Amino acid sequence: xxxxxxxxxxxxxxxxxxxxxxxxxxxxxxxxxxxxxxxxxxxxxxxxxxxxxxxxxxxxxxxxxxxxxxxxxxxxxxxxxxxxxxxxxxxxxxxxxxxxxxxxxxxxxxxxxxxxxxxxxxxxxxxxxxxxxxxxxxxxxxxxxxxxxxxxxxxxxxxxxxxxxxxxxxxxxxxxxxxxxxxxxxxxxxxxxxxxxxxxxxxxxxxxxxxxxxxxxxxxxxxxxxxxxxxxxxxxxxxxxxxxxxx
Amino acid sequence: xxxxxxxxxxxxxxxxxxxxxxxxxxxxxxxxxxxxxxxxxxxxxxxxxxxxxxxxxxxxxxxxxxxxxxxxxxxxxxxxxxxxxxxxxxxxxxxxxxxxxxxxxxxxxxxxxxxxxxxxxxxxxxxxxxxxxxxxxxxxxxxxxxxxxxxxxxxxxxxxxxxxxxxxxxxxxxxxxxxxxxxxxxxxxxxxxxxxxxxxxxxxxxxxxxxxxxxxxxxxxxxxxxxxxxxxxxxxxxxxxxxxxxxxxxxxxxxxxxxxxxxxxxxxxxxxxxxxxxxxxxxxxxxxxxxxxxxxxxxxxxxxxxxxxxxxxxxxxxxxxxxxxxxxxxxxxxxxxxxxxxxxxxxxxxxxxxxxxxxxxxxxxxxxxxxxxxxxxxxxxxxxxxxxxxxxxxxxxxxxxxxxxxxxxxxxxxxxxxxxxxxxxxxxxxxxxxxxxxxxxxxxxxxxxxxxxxxxxxxxxxxxxxxxxxxxxxxxxxxxxxxxxxxxxxxxxxxxxxxxxxxxxxxxxxxxxxxxxxxxxxxxxxxxxxxxxxxxxxxxxxxxxxxxxxxxxxxxxxxxxxxxxxxxxxxxxxxxxxxxx
Numbered sequence: 001x002x003x004x005x006x007x008x009x010x011x012x013x014x015x016x017x018x019x020x021x022x023x024x025x026x027x028x029x030x031x032x033x034x035x036x037x038x039x040x041x042x043x044x045x046x047x048x049x050x051x052x053x054x055x056x057x058x059x060x061x062x063x064x065x066x067x068x069x070x071x072x073x074x075x076x077x078x079x080x081x082x083x084x085x086x087x088x089x090x091x092x093x094x095x096x097x098x099x100x101x102x103x104x105x106x107x108x109x110x111x112x113x114x115x116x117x118x119x120x121x122x123x124x125x126x127x128x129x130x131x132x133x134x135x136x137x138x139x140x141x142x143x144x145x146x147x148x149x150x151x152x153x154x155x156x157x158x159x160x161x162x163x164x165x166x167x168x169x170x171x172x173x174x175x176x177x178x179x180x181x182x183x184x185x186x187x188x189x190x191x192x193x194x195x196x197x198x199x200x201x202x203x204x205x206x207x208x209x210x211x212x213x214x215x216x217x218x219x220x221x222x223x224x225x226x227x228x229x230x231x232x233x234x235x236x237x238x239x240x241x242x243x244x245x246x247x
Numbered sequence: 248x249x250x251x252x253x254x255x256x257x258x259x260x261x262x263x264x265x266x267x268x269x270x271x272x273x274x275x276x277x278x279x280x281x282x283x284x285x286x287x288x289x290x291x292x293x294x295x296x297x298x299x300x301x302x303x304x305x306x307x308x309x310x311x312x313x314x315x316x317x318x319x320x321x322x323x324x325x326x327x328x329x330x331x332x333x334x335x336x337x338x339x340x341x342x343x344x345x346x347x348x349x350x351x352x353x354x355x356x357x358x359x360x361x362x363x364x365x366x367x368x369x370x371x372x373x374x375x376x377x378x379x380x381x382x383x384x385x386x387x388x389x390x391x392x393x394x395x396x397x398x399x400x401x402x403x404x405x406x407x408x409x410x411x412x413x414x415x416x417x418x419x420x421x422x423x424x425x426x427x428x429x430x431x432x433x434x435x436x437x438x439x440x441x442x443x444x445x446x447x448x449x450x451x452x453x454x455x456x457x458x459x460x461x462x463x464x465x466x467x468x469x470x471x472x473x474x475x476x477x478x479x480x481x482x483x484x485x486x487x488x489x490x491x492x493x494x495x496x497x498x499x500x501x502x503x504x505x506x507x508x509x510x511x512x513x514x515x516x517x518x519x520x521x522x523x524x525x526x527x528x529x530x531x532x533x534x535x536x537x538x539x540x541x542x543x544x545x546x547x548x549x550x551x552x553x554x555x556x557x558x559x560x561x562x563x564x565x566x567x568x569x570x571x572x573x574x575x576x577x578x579x580x581x582x583x584x585x586x587x588x589x590x591x592x593x594x595x596x597x598x599x600x601x602x603x604x605x606x607x608x609x610x611x612x613x614x615x616x617x618x619x620x621x622x623x624x625x626x627x628x629x630x631x632x633x634x635x636x637x638x639x640x641x642x643x644x645x646x647x648x649x650x651x652x653x654x655x656x657x658x659x660x661x662x663x664x665x666x667x668x669x670x671x672x673x674x675x676x677x678x679x680x681x682x683x684x685x686x687x688x689x690x691x692x693x694x695x696x697x698x699x700x701x702x703x704x705x706x707x708x709x710x711x712x713x714x715x716x717x718x719x720x721x722x723x724x725x726x727x728x729x730x731x732x733x734x735x736x737x738x739x740x741x742x743x744x745x746x747x748x749x750x751x752x753x754x755x756x757x758x759x760x761x762x763x764x765x766x767x768x769x770x771x772x773x774x775x776x777x778x779x780x781x782x783x784x785x786x787x788x789x790x791x792x793x794x795x796x797x798x799x800x801x802x803x804x805x806x807x808x809x810x811x812x813x814x815x816x817x818x819x820x821x822x823x824x825x826x827x828x
Contacts, residue, residue: 060378106401
């Protein structure tokens with residue numbers, strides 16, 4: 001008999017289930033399969049009623065975040081071979097309501113993301129006919145890492161503060177605000193400060209660093225938040241000394 | 248059914264849909280909008296594009312160069328008025344993305360950097376490392392958030408267009424989190440739902456690329472144009488089909504067969520040196536490179552693997568520093584999914600279904616034959632790609648024609664009255680869905696029919712096609728469509744029912760696949776990506792024409808033809824390699 005592996009998958013269908021429960025499935029074991037391949041095998045061959053999100057299967061669309069053996073992971077980038085001989089427990093991401101099975105409710109994240117004004121607010125407007133804003137490779141490097149976020153929200157599932165305070169703006173959104181604040185073309189730091197430097201913003205972070213540990217794209221939101229704290233403190237001090245001059 | 252009244256409805260929120268939405272908002276912020284997508288915008292497949300976006304910006308280049316590369320790359324099946332508009336507008340749209348914050352890679356002097364790409368005479372491909380699509384998509388999505396008139400309907404699956412008195416007046420969709428149906432009554436509708444690569448078994452395309460928008464328009468009577476032209480990208484990872492960007496060859500990577508030989512020199516693409524060289528060898532166009540692989544395979548010069556035959560892509564000569572700087576994702580993907588570090592090892596690759604050149608027939612303003620309906624991006628065929636798209640033209644296409652679709656739809660909405668109630672269309676859509684939910688006794692499953700469709704498309708309508716294989720594929724598709732009508736849902740719940748969505752997607756794919764196979768059967772010549780074994784030559788006398796597939800409820804589509812627009816480049820031989828100009 002060829003080798004198999006067992007998945008224990010959280011099921012929750014709000015129309016019929018009073019609470020979530022686990023369902024076991026046995027799938028073929030393959031060295032080059034990721035957890036998403038195993039879920040697709042279940043969907044196609046064993047149980048068409050299982051629901052989960054996925055699309056690109058190459059760790060860039062950010063759809064398929066799940067809790068896999070208690071860790072937030074992209075299921076398309078988590079290999080069965082790392083769990084060989086054991087049972088793989090698959091659950092929806094923590095800190096979000098469950099919509100159904102492995103599908104979480106994303107509303108709060110989408111609101112937080114748009115709340116930080118994540119778009120370029122130019123220092124100086126200029127028409128397209130004047131060409132590009134010049135930006136040296138060194139200037140690009142300053143913020144480049146923070147452009148890599150795929151909005152997979154693994155960091156929200158990992159962050160203990162998100163669990164304690166659902167209004168916390170959270171790692172990905174704060175890192176994105178920092179990305180624009182650091183962009184040499186941008187002058188919108190002041191406009192973002194109301195949300196970013198609020199009590200629900202950077203000051204809610206206790207620097208556990210779990211967000212950066214689970215980030216599949218090495219964005220390092222924890223560093224972004226600490227840098228923003230320093231910058232906000234300096235701005236606050238400057239504002240105290242010369243009111244209104246620095247925004 | 249809930250009714251939402253809106254000025255402009257946009258279906259699809261990838262690069263083209265988001266760009267259209269911003270264009271509507273900028274044309275007139277008082278126009279109300281619904282931006283409807285079956286996924287959150289950041290999940291759209293634009294996200295997976297890697298290598299870059301073409302637009303003339305450097306002094307050593309010209310718009311005319313870009314025009315000629317595109318027209319010859321498309322084997323003269325491009326509409327030249329559309330190509331001219333495209334190459335003229337692309338630099339402005341790419342600059343616009345720069346002004347919105349897109350993190351383009353830069354030269355030392357701070358200007359935007361460009362890289363060489365296949366079939367392009369001069370380097371003109373703007374890039375953001377090897378995640379260009381990702382950055383364009385996120386830049387557009389984040390920028391869209393600043394326009395209050397752009398109201399998003401994330402995770403709404405569109406099922407039908409509303410057509411009344413010969414005008415498109417909206418779209419009907421399912422809110423996935425509740426299962427309830429919603430009618431968006433709109434003065435104008437834009438479709439921007441991407442391609443249909445998932446019709447094939449081995450593809451770079453994400454799960455969502457199921458041709459839904461194409462099928463919606465097709466069923467509403469709008470023809471699908473040039474559907475026989477499907478692009479195989481020459482370098483996908485075996486097993487998963489994950490794309491390894493053409494940018495890796497643009498930066499100097501080479502392709503070798505099992506003997507370590509740069510086989511492309513045997514297919515009118517050489518000589519191999521000097522390298523790198525534009526429009527030659529590994530920087531030839533995708534159709535020629537994928538066809539060369541097929542011939543190498545016939546000759547037994549490819550390498551066998553459990554996931555099919557491969558050749559090797561070698562980028563070791565670039566060195567670790569340049570790979571990390573220019574191709575970081577290629578390295579990460581190769582390491583993760585095939586266990587190969589390209590700094591030290593060869594990457595196994597094989598041709599993989601990548602891009603749908605055909606699509607919803609539109610004019611140069613993105614208008615379809617149905618008043619009030621516009622289309623842009625991969626789902627559309629405005630005919631800039633002809634028989635073979637050049638790499639890096641599609642990321643430019645989505646912003647050029649996405650913006651144009653937004654402006655066209657805004658103008659149409661302002662010039663036309665609010666549509667009357669759509670009660671009849673809503674009732675029909677609801678009845679269809681009820682019938683599907685109530686259906687009993689079917690023995691086929693979505694996955695078994697999908698697999699049968701995938702298999703017949705690969706065996707019959709792949710890189711090389713023949714009368715026999717195409718006829719067989721057409722027959723299998725007809726049978727699958729009949730069986731599809733009896734398919735029974737396994738899941739009858741309302742909340743986030745992916746069995747339902749996959750069933751509806753399969754219906755779309757079967758219709759679009761039939762348009763592809765019949766268009767391919769009728770085109771008795773070889774041109775670009777469409778290669779017929781028994782008709783190896785291009786035949787301009789008979790087929791310098793676009794195919795138009797029209798939907799018929801019972802039976803296969805009808806196929807007719809439309810002249811290609813030729814303005815300044817008379818059809819000539821496509822020349823690559825040493826003799827290329």
